[in-house]
Amino acid sequence: MEKLSNNIRELRFKNGEMTQRELGTRVGVSRQTMNAIENCRHAPTVAVAIRIADVFQVWVDQIFELDYDDKPSRHESAVRAEPLRLQPAIEEPTEIKGSREPVEALADRQPTLADLWNII
Numbered sequence: 187m188e189k190l191s192n193n194i195r196e197l198r199f200k201n202g203e204m205t206q207r208e209l210g211t212r213v214g215v216s217r218q219t220m221n222a223i224e225n226c227r228h229a230p231t232v233a234v235a236i237r238i239a240d241v242f243q244v245w246v247d248q249i250f251e252l253d254y255d256d257k258p259s260r261h262e263s264a265v266r267a268e269p270l271r272l273q274p275a276i277e278e279p280t281e282i283k284g285s286r287e288p289v290e291a292l293a294d295r296q297p298t299l300a301d302l303w304n305i306i
Contacts (some may be wrong), residue, residue, distance in 0.1 A: 188252055188253065188254055188255075189226070189252070189253045190226060190229050190250060190251070190252055190253075191226060191250070191251050191252075191253060192223070192224065192226065192249050192250045192251070193248075193249060194209070194220075194223065194224040194238065194249060195224055197242045197244070197249065201241075201242060205217075206220040206221050206224065207220075209238070209241060212237075212241050213234060213237045213238055213241060214234075214237060215234060223238075230250075235249070235250060
């Protein structure tokens with residue numbers, strides 16, 4: 187089971203003790219809807235979540251977090267992707283269409299989009 191949590195209440199009080207009615211008016215929803223979202227009884231639509239984030243000038247994921255049962259949050263299990271590295275040149279030179287420059291020569295420099303297009 188998933189549980190959506192938020193820190194709207196804290197953000198409201200950090201921003202001039204804004205009421206739910208004021209926030210709801212700025213977002214375009216009723217006070218009752220804002221109360222239900224803040225108290226996690228109702229999940230906002232993507233558009234409403236973005237408008238709430240705009241009011242506080244923060245990212246949506248700085249307001250809302252989805253917690254999974256028996257699974258770490260994405261912040262706990264974040265894995266950085268390794269940068270894409272060019273593979274070593276093949277042993278036999280391969281000619282690029284319309285060019286006499288072998289693929290091995292591309293290993294010494296960053297290939298251009300034209301080089302890659304020609305390889306395809």
